[in-house]
Amino acid sequence: MNKNITIQVCMGTGGIAAGGSEVLAAFESLMREKNIPAEFKKECSMHKVGCRGLCAKDVLVDIITDDRRTIYQYIKPEMVERIIDEHVVGGNPVSEWEVAEDYHKFHEKQVKVVLSDCGNIDPEDINAYIAVDGYKAVEKVFASMTPEEVIDIMKKSGLRGRGGAGFPTGVKWEACRKAEAGQKYIICNADEGDPGAFMDRAVIEGNPHAVIEGMVVGAYAIGASKGYVYIRAEYPLAVERLKKAIKDARERGFIGKNILGKGFDFDIKIKLGAGAFVCGEETALIASIEGQRGMPRAKPPFPVHRGLWGKPTVINNVETLANIPYIIKKGHEWFSSYGTEKSKGTKVFALTGKIKNSGLIEVPMGITLKEIIYDIGGGIENGKALKAVQTGGPSGGCITTDMLDITMDYESLARVGSIVGSGGMIVLDEDDCMVNVAKYFLQFTQSESCGKCVPCRIGTKRLLEIMDRITKGAGRQGDIELLEKLSSDIKAASLCGLGQTAPNPVLSTIKYFREEYDAHLQGKCPAKACREMLTYHIIEEFCKGCGACLRACPAGAITGEKKKPHKIAPEICIKCGACFDVCKFKAVGKE
Amino acid sequence: MEKRLQGLIEDFKKNEGNIISLLQETQEAFGYIPEEAIYRFSHELDIPASNFFGVATFYSQFYLNPRGKNIITACCGTACHVKGSDRIISSLKREFSLTGEQNTTEDKKFTLEQVACVGACSIAPVVIINKKVYGKMNSDKMAKELKALKEGEDE
Structure with missing residues (x-):
C-alpha cells in the first residue's frame, strides 16, 4: 500500500460546475467507509485546489504518491471507488482514465508565474500558501528594503499593468509615493468585465493570498494604510475565498496593525461591484467605491494624485498584483528574462471559442499566436477552418489567419489594430460571421456606456443601429464608409477608454473582412450566421416527420403529417431558427 | 419590513455606509428594492431619493421589481x-412565453436573466440555475433541468 498520498480535486468555478464537490465528497466518504487502516489515512491528505486551466476536461483529479503524480480527467463520483481500490490502495493507476497527451501538450509551452501555485495549493488554507514560500516577499521587503528600493525593483522588472492599458507598474507606484498626503489608498481592480476573460477570477479562486501579498507590498511602497478589493458580485466563489483569505492573513499578522512588528499598518476591505463594465475604468471604479454612479471623469488629475476620497490612489489589476510576490522573491532579472524588449514577463490569456483545448493559459510575452493556437490549444474544434482570433474583447480587434506568426506583446498587437487587453482570446472558425461578432461587441459596449459623454452614448447607439440593419439584410450603400467615419469620431471625442475603444471591433473587422460586409450589403451572410438573412427549408430525405420542429415553431409556419416530411411556409416563417435548433436529424437547411 | 429597514438605516449611520452597499443589503433582504424602502432611506438619511434611483438604475445588479x-x-x-x-436564450423565452423586455413569467415562478460573462468560458455555453453553474449547455440538457424544476414546483 502506498504511503504519503495527496488527492487533489480541481474546484474552481469550472470544476464545481462539472461536479467537483461531489467527487471530493465521494473520496471522503469512501475513504471513511472502506476500512482503510488508520495509519494510512493519516498519511493521506485530500483537498481542493483552484483552477489549473483546462476546465474543459473537468473534473480533474490528481493523485500524488511519493514518486509520481497521476492526473485523471472527466472524473465523476461513481468513478471514485475504482480509483481508490486500484490506485490509492492497490498502487496501480487506472490508466484509461488518465489525461492524454493533449493535456501535457497544453501545459508544455506555458510558463507559469502568476498561475504557478494555482491548482497546486488549497486556496482556502493559508498554511498551504505559506508552505510554498507565501508571504516571504512581505517578510523580505519589511526586513530589508526601503519603499524606494521596492519601487526600483518594480521599474527594473518591466512589469506593466495587466488590466489592459499596459502602464508600467513601478512608474505608477513612484508617482503615488511622491504625492504628498496624509492618507493614501491602494485598490485591487477585480472588476473583470471583459466578456471572455476570466484570469482574475481564476487567480483569486486559486491563489487569493498572492493578490493580498501583492497589495501589502504595494501599500508599503506607496505608503498606503488602507486597501480595497473591488470585485464583481458575479464571482461568488472568488468573493468567498478572498474574504476567508483576508481574515486568515489578518489573524497571522500579514495585514492589520503593526505588520510583522515593523510598525506599518495596512488593512484591506472588499467592495462588491454592482455590475457595470465601465467601473473597470479607474475614475469610474473610484466613484463606485464611494457609493455613486460609476461614471468616469476627465483625467488629469490622475488617481495617483487625486483618487479615492480625493487622496492619492494606486489601482492595480489582479494579475498585476499576483505577479509582485514572485518578482520580489526571485528578483527583477528573473522576471525580465521572460518576454520581449518592451513587454516583460508572462501574460495569462483566456483561450476560448472554437478551440480544442479551451482554458486559461500563461505564456511568456512574445510567444507566437500560432504556438498558442496549435501547440497549446491543439487546433480548431470539429475539424473546421480557423477564421480569426479576437483579442482584447470589446476594446480589441481581430487577427487573421495570414498573421499567425505575430508575437503576443503590447506593441505587436497594437500594430495590427488589436490589443492585449485583459487577455481574452476568442478563436473563431468558418461558421462565425465577422459582422455578427463585431455587432455582438458593439451591443455590449453600447449597453454598458455610462451615458455621461455624448460621443459614446449616442455614437455607439447609432453605430449599433447601422450594424443591426446590415446584419438584417437592410444595409444601405455607403453604410461601411459611414461606420468608419462615425467610429473615428467616437474614438477621438469620447471621455474614457470605453468609448475610445468601442469602435475597434467594427474598424478591425472592416479592415480585414470587408468582403463580408460587402456580401451583407448584397443580402448574403457568407457564414450563414445572421438569422434574419437566411431562409429555412426542410431537407426531405433527412426529415423523419417527428414533429419536433412543428411544435417548436412559434409562428405556426410548419405543417406536415407524422412520419412524413414536413414543410416550412416561407411567407409565415419569422426566421427565428427554432426549427433548426430542435431538429435532431439535420433536416432543416438554411440558405 | 419596517424593522429590517430600520436596522439597515442604523447600520448605515453607524458604519458611514454608502448608497451602493445600502441598496445591496436591501436587495439581499427583500430580493429586490421596494420603492417604499428608497423613500424611507431618503427621508431618514436626508439624501435625495433621486440619488438612490440613480444608483439603482445605473448598475445591472439592482432590481426595482420582484423577481x-x-x-x-x-x-x-x-x-x-x-x-x-442566443439559441438557448430564445428557446427559454419561448418556453416561458416571455416577450419584449419582460423577463419574469406571469406566475412569478421563473425569471430569465442575461449576464455579460460569468468567467467560465471554457465550459461555454453556461447557464446558471438558482446559483448553480451548468456548463456545456444545450437545449436537451436545458429541457431536462427545467422539467426537474417544474416538477419541484408542483410538489
Whole structure:
C-alpha cells in the first residue's frame, strides 16, 4: 500500500460546475467507509485546489504518491471507488482514465508565474500558501528594503499593468509615493468585465493570498494604510475565498496593525461591484467605491494624485498584483528574462471559442499566436477552418489567419489594430460571421456606456443601429464608409477608454473582412450566421416527420403529417431558427 | 419590513455606509428594492431619493421589481455567444412565453436573466440555475433541468 498520498480535486468555478464537490465528497466518504487502516489515512491528505486551466476536461483529479503524480480527467463520483481500490490502495493507476497527451501538450509551452501555485495549493488554507514560500516577499521587503528600493525593483522588472492599458507598474507606484498626503489608498481592480476573460477570477479562486501579498507590498511602497478589493458580485466563489483569505492573513499578522512588528499598518476591505463594465475604468471604479454612479471623469488629475476620497490612489489589476510576490522573491532579472524588449514577463490569456483545448493559459510575452493556437490549444474544434482570433474583447480587434506568426506583446498587437487587453482570446472558425461578432461587441459596449459623454452614448447607439440593419439584410450603400467615419469620431471625442475603444471591433473587422460586409450589403451572410438573412427549408430525405420542429415553431409556419416530411411556409416563417435548433436529424437547411 | 429597514438605516449611520452597499443589503433582504424602502432611506438619511434611483438604475445588479422564484441566468459572454447562447436564450423565452423586455413569467415562478460573462468560458455555453453553474449547455440538457424544476414546483 502506498504511503504519503495527496488527492487533489480541481474546484474552481469550472470544476464545481462539472461536479467537483461531489467527487471530493465521494473520496471522503469512501475513504471513511472502506476500512482503510488508520495509519494510512493519516498519511493521506485530500483537498481542493483552484483552477489549473483546462476546465474543459473537468473534473480533474490528481493523485500524488511519493514518486509520481497521476492526473485523471472527466472524473465523476461513481468513478471514485475504482480509483481508490486500484490506485490509492492497490498502487496501480487506472490508466484509461488518465489525461492524454493533449493535456501535457497544453501545459508544455506555458510558463507559469502568476498561475504557478494555482491548482497546486488549497486556496482556502493559508498554511498551504505559506508552505510554498507565501508571504516571504512581505517578510523580505519589511526586513530589508526601503519603499524606494521596492519601487526600483518594480521599474527594473518591466512589469506593466495587466488590466489592459499596459502602464508600467513601478512608474505608477513612484508617482503615488511622491504625492504628498496624509492618507493614501491602494485598490485591487477585480472588476473583470471583459466578456471572455476570466484570469482574475481564476487567480483569486486559486491563489487569493498572492493578490493580498501583492497589495501589502504595494501599500508599503506607496505608503498606503488602507486597501480595497473591488470585485464583481458575479464571482461568488472568488468573493468567498478572498474574504476567508483576508481574515486568515489578518489573524497571522500579514495585514492589520503593526505588520510583522515593523510598525506599518495596512488593512484591506472588499467592495462588491454592482455590475457595470465601465467601473473597470479607474475614475469610474473610484466613484463606485464611494457609493455613486460609476461614471468616469476627465483625467488629469490622475488617481495617483487625486483618487479615492480625493487622496492619492494606486489601482492595480489582479494579475498585476499576483505577479509582485514572485518578482520580489526571485528578483527583477528573473522576471525580465521572460518576454520581449518592451513587454516583460508572462501574460495569462483566456483561450476560448472554437478551440480544442479551451482554458486559461500563461505564456511568456512574445510567444507566437500560432504556438498558442496549435501547440497549446491543439487546433480548431470539429475539424473546421480557423477564421480569426479576437483579442482584447470589446476594446480589441481581430487577427487573421495570414498573421499567425505575430508575437503576443503590447506593441505587436497594437500594430495590427488589436490589443492585449485583459487577455481574452476568442478563436473563431468558418461558421462565425465577422459582422455578427463585431455587432455582438458593439451591443455590449453600447449597453454598458455610462451615458455621461455624448460621443459614446449616442455614437455607439447609432453605430449599433447601422450594424443591426446590415446584419438584417437592410444595409444601405455607403453604410461601411459611414461606420468608419462615425467610429473615428467616437474614438477621438469620447471621455474614457470605453468609448475610445468601442469602435475597434467594427474598424478591425472592416479592415480585414470587408468582403463580408460587402456580401451583407448584397443580402448574403457568407457564414450563414445572421438569422434574419437566411431562409429555412426542410431537407426531405433527412426529415423523419417527428414533429419536433412543428411544435417548436412559434409562428405556426410548419405543417406536415407524422412520419412524413414536413414543410416550412416561407411567407409565415419569422426566421427565428427554432426549427433548426430542435431538429435532431439535420433536416432543416438554411440558405 | 419596517424593522429590517430600520436596522439597515442604523447600520448605515453607524458604519458611514454608502448608497451602493445600502441598496445591496436591501436587495439581499427583500430580493429586490421596494420603492417604499428608497423613500424611507431618503427621508431618514436626508439624501435625495433621486440619488438612490440613480444608483439603482445605473448598475445591472439592482432590481426595482420582484423577481421570480427560480432565477435562470444565461451567460452572454463572447465564448458563450459563439457557442450558441442566443439559441438557448430564445428557446427559454419561448418556453416561458416571455416577450419584449419582460423577463419574469406571469406566475412569478421563473425569471430569465442575461449576464455579460460569468468567467467560465471554457465550459461555454453556461447557464446558471438558482446559483448553480451548468456548463456545456444545450437545449436537451436545458429541457431536462427545467422539467426537474417544474416538477419541484408542483410538489
